[in-house]
Amino acid sequence: MIQSTCNICSLACNMDFYVEDNEITKVVPSKNYPVNKGFSCIKGLMLGKQQTVYKTSPLPKLRDEYGEMVELSWEGMYDYLAAELLRIKEQHGGDSIAGISTGQMPLEEMALFSHVMRNFLRGHVDGNTRLCMATSVVAYKQSFGFDAPPYTLNDIELSDTIFLIGANPIVAHPILWDRIRQNKNKKLIVIDPRRSETAEKADFHYAIKGKSDIFLFYGLANLLIERDAIDKNYIEEHTENFEEFKNLVKDYTSEVVCEKTGLSKNDLDNMVDLIANGENVSFWWTMGINQSYEGVRAAQSIINLALMTGNIGRAGTGPNSITGQSNAMGSRAFSNTAGLYGGGDYDNPSRRKAVCDALEITDDQLIDKPTLPYNAIIEKINAGEIKALWVVSTNPRHSWANNETFQEAIKKLELFIVQDLYDDTDTSIEAGVFLPVVSGLKKTGTYINTERRLSAMRPVLKKEEHEKSDYEVFLGVGKALGMGNLLDLWETPKDAFELMKKCSKNMPCDITGVTYEALEGTPGIQWPFKEGMILEADERRLFEDDQYYTPSKKAKFMFSTPAENPLPTSKEFPYILNTGRDTVGQWHTQIRSREITLAEDSYPKEAYIYINPKLAKKFNIEDNEKFEVYSINGHKSQFAAKYSESVTENQLYAPIHYIETNTLTPSVYDPFSKEPSFKTTPVSISKI
Numbered sequence: 001m002i003q004s005t006c007n008i009c010s011l012a013c014n015m016d017f018y019v020e021d022n023e024i025t026k027v028v029p030s031k032n033y034p035v036n037k038g039f040s041c042i043k044g045l046m047l048g049k050q051q052t053v054y055k056t057s058p059l060p061k062l063r064d065e066y067g068e069m070v071e072l073s074w075e076g077m078y079d080y081l082a083a084e085l086l087r088i089k090e091q092h093g094g095d096s097i098a099g100i101s102t103g104q105m106p107l108e109e110m111a112l113f114s115h116v117m118r119n120f121l122r123g124h125v126d127g128n129t130r131l132c133m134a135t136s137v138v139a140y141k142q143s144f145g146f147d148a149p150p151y152t153l154n155d156i157e158l159s160d161t162i163f164l165i166g167a168n169p170i171v172a173h174p175i176l177w178d179r180i181r182q183n184k185n186k187k188l189i190v191i192d193p194r195r196s197e198t199a200e201k202a203d204f205h206y207a208i209k210g211k212s213d214i215f216l217f218y219g220l221a222n223l224l225i226e227r228d229a230i231d232k233n234y235i236e237e238h239t240e241n242f243e244e245f246k247n248l249v250k251d252y253t254s255e256v257v258c259e260k261t262g263l264s265k266n267d268l269d270n271m272v273d274l275i276a277n278g279e280n281v282s283f284w285w286t287m288g289i290n291q292s293y294e295g296v297r298a299a300q301s302i303i304n305l306a307l308m309t310g311n312i313g314r315a316g317t318g319p320n321s322i323t324g325q326s327n328a329m330g331s332r333a334f335s336n337t338a339g340l341y342g343g344g345d346y347d348n349p350s351r352r353k354a355v356c357d358a359l360e361i362t363d364d365q366l367i368d369k370p371t372l373p374y375n376a377i378i379e380k381i382n383a384g385e386i387k388a389l390w391v392v393s394t395n396p397r398h399s400w401a402n403n404e405t406f407q408e409a410i411k412k413l414e415l416f417i418v419q420d421l422y423d424d425t426d427t428s429i430e431a432g433v434f435l436p437v438v439s440g441l442k443k444t445g446t447y448i449n450t451e452r453r454l455s456a457m458r459p460v461l462k463k464e465e466h467e468k469s470d471y472e473v474f475l476g477v478g479k480a481l482g483m484g485n486l487l488d489l490w491e492t493p494k495d496a497f498e499l500m501k502k503c504s505k506n507m508p509c510d511i512t513g514v515t516y517e518a519l520e521g522t523p524g525i526q527w528p529f530k531e532g533m534i535l536e537a538d539e540r541r542l543f544e545d546d547q548y549y550t551p552s553k554k555a556k557f558m559f560s561t562p563a564e565n566p567l568p569t570s571k572e573f574p575y576i577l578n579t580g581r582d583t584v585g586q587w588h589t590q591i592r593s594r595e596i597t598l599a600e601d602s603y604p605k606e607a608y609i610y611i612n613p614k615l616a617k618k619f620n621i622e623d624n625e626k627f628e629v630y631s632i633n634g635h636k637s638q639f640a641a642k643y644s645e646s647v648t649e650n651q652l653y654a655p656i657h658y659i660e661t662n663t664l665t666p667s668v669y670d671p672f673s674k675e676p677s678f679k680t681t682p683v684s685i686s687k688i
């Protein structure tokens with residue numbers, strides 16, 4: 001039996017794989033693993049299917065002059081890619097090369113990819129984590145001094161009052177939902193403009209207007225202050241900027257907040273009661289907050305509430321951002337993209353020195369600036385400035401906001417490399433170079449889940465002839481590029497892990513005490529875990545000592561006057577298109593969903609959209625009838641109508657699992673995090 005990590009959602013459950021003759025005979029959720037404790041969702045149970053449902057040849061392919069994809073040897077491909085990348089760098093500079101990576105790869109692979117692409121080629125690498133977690137990263141960093149989700153998953157079982165804000169764990173984090181169910185004495189409050197599956201099960205569901213959360217939380221802060229239901233001691237001892245915050249929120253009277261959110265005064269008072277009377281109040285948010293033209297300040301409006309009521313650093317509390325992909329946290333700390341390996345800024349001399357020493361390189365061999373964000377990469381391709389793009393383990397032709405802009409970008413590239421398990425994704429089929437790799441079942445690496453827990457991915461099956469892992473491909477290209485002794489310390493994933501440990505030394509995410517062996521067949525280990533530390537429990541939360549990572553060791557209230565919605569509804573576009581997940585068995589762009597064969601028959605193959613029957617009837621649209629949705633971004637898509645009372649008469653909800661959805665989303669981003677505003681697009685509809 002081999003215990004390994006489910007590399008799908010951010011819980012990163014562990015599973016026990018039983019194998020005979022290089023075939024998986026049984027997959028069982030690991031009982032000893034503190035995240036899933038012997039349970040899993042259907043996606044984990046079906047992990048054994050990876051790369052069996054649709055097979056891709058293990059040899060790399062190059063598009064020839066007739067547009068056909070022809071196979072090459074791996075060595076031939078490495079040489080070809082090295083020559084092309086060096087030519088483009090020579091002609092246009094390192095800034096003309098970019099990569100898009102993912103929160104779905106082990107941290108060792110991300111680290112090596114960026115070593116090759118950024119430290120050596122001097123290019124840009126951003127991740128699909130930008131579409132997902134970037135808002136939380138910036139929010140925590142500004143408020144706490146480091147990107148540090150403070151909780152352990154156990155906190156959701158220990159909380160007496162749980163706020164879920166823009167999060168739908170019944171669908172998106174089933175094991176987390178299981179743990180909420182285990183908590184019998186809680187009050188569950190869901191804030192979501194639509195009646196999601198989770199809202200359906202809550203004690204209180206507040207259907208606020210899309211993107212009005214910041215008004216709600218400023219209003220609640222104001223009411224809590226007026227009621228004197230705040231923790232003055234905590235504020236005084238452990239925070240900064242409270243007086244300024246208090247001054248700002250006094251303008252958010254109940255009248256203003258009711259108008260902005262669509263809630264009643266009663267609703268607000270009830271929420272204030274719930275927060276004031278709770279002993280251990282926890283606030284959990286996901287994409288309903290992060291994906292917005294104003295995500296960072298909205299996330300911080302939640303963080304502020306937790307700080308001012310002293311709901312942090314104790315059991316069952318916290319302002320807790322739930323991540324999405326299996327290794328979003330690894331990507332946040334160890335990808336050398338927006339921050340240095342192990343955290344810290346590129347212009348911080350002492351951090352640079354520490355990272356250079358750890359990697360045994362000189363300062364000029366370490367990239368000198370953060371990457372361009374995803375949106376800027378796509379814009380610069382379209383402007384003709386970026387000439388080469390390497391996409392790894394993500395499907396941006398489908399998942400990128402306003403996805404026709406990605407299609408346009410592809411046409412402008414001189415070199416377009418796609419590295420994926422499958423050659424038939426919406427992105428792979430456009431590639432000039434396709435690099436096939438093996439799934440997580442055949443590779444080694446480390447994942448960091450939503451509660452900062454490191455866990456091991458270990459090969460369950462042996463690779464077959466010509467099969468490569470992502471790590472081997474990056475190493476092969478790096479060697480062909482002539483990186484020479486810059487790769488001496490990077491021969492294996494374990495070597496890369498040792499380097500990352502050294503980079504993390506004395507940082508909040510210090511993992512110097514973790515070894516590969518200590519992660520194998522064990523409960524995993526949360527960061528921080530410094531060399532010499534003794535593990536007393538499987539679950540640890542941050543800030544129990546009230547020491548934050550800012551220079552003053554205090555947390556900061558961060559806020560500003562809410563921005564105007566850059567894309568309000570209008571006469572021409574009167575309805576709001578909301579987007580997100582739909583069922584447990586549907587995963588993002590549905591590439592991996594087809595591996596989940598047990599769920600496949602439970603959802604339609606073609607795009608559909610939830611519409612309130614009253615709105616549908618206004619346009620004479622029957623249930624299941626195809627109709628057209630026009631977006632303010634200038635594009636239109638067709639969907640089958642799915643009648644549902646879960647959306648109000650002025651909303652529609654489109655699952656992200658169909659490419660038609662992101663045809664309609666706009667190129668609008670949060671100013672700090674550059675995360676796309678995926679969830680509130682003004683649209684109009686018509687019968688066909």
Ligand SMILES: Nc1nc2c(c(=O)[nH]1)N[C@H]1C(S)=C(S)[C@@H](COP(=O)(O)OP(=O)(O)OC[C@H]3O[C@@H](n4cnc5c(=O)[nH]c(N)nc54)[C@H](O)[C@@H]3O)O[C@H]1N2
Nearest residue numbers: 166167168172191210211286287288324580581584587588
């Ligand atoms: N089955 C399945 N599970 C998944 C995934 C998957 O594709 N399929 N993806 C994984 C990933 S990467 C992620 S990031 C997570 C995402 O997990 P979630 O964020 O929980 O999922 P979403 O459906 O994107 O959005 C959650 C809710 O936000 C609400 N919302 C929209 N706008 C607003 C708003 O303005 N305010 C508030 N308060 N709420 C709003 C939506 O109505 C929706 O119900 O799921 C992970 N888990």
Ligand SMILES: Nc1nc2c(c(=O)[nH]1)N[C@H]1C(S)=C(S)[C@@H](COP(=O)(O)OP(=O)(O)OC[C@H]3O[C@@H](n4cnc5c(=O)[nH]c(N)nc54)[C@H](O)[C@@H]3O)O[C@H]1N2
Nearest residue numbers: 128131132393394395399419420421579580588589591678
């Ligand atoms: N409108 C709208 N759009 C959204 C969202 C939304 O809520 N609304 N959510 C956004 C969010 S939060 C996210 S995270 C993104 C997700 O969007 P994507 O990352 O584009 O979606 P996936 O379908 O997970 O694509 C992962 C790809 O990686 C491949 N893969 C799997 N394992 C490996 C591996 O080991 N190596 C390699 N090289 N490839 C592998 C799979 O075959 C698949 O093609 O979508 C975003 N887009």
Ligand code: SF4
Nearest residue numbers: 006009012013041044
């Ligand atoms: S809950 Fe997430 S990590 Fe756990 S089995 Fe399901 S997809 Fe995998």
Ligand SMILES: [Mo]
Nearest residue numbers: 131132324325
């Ligand atoms: Mo995500």
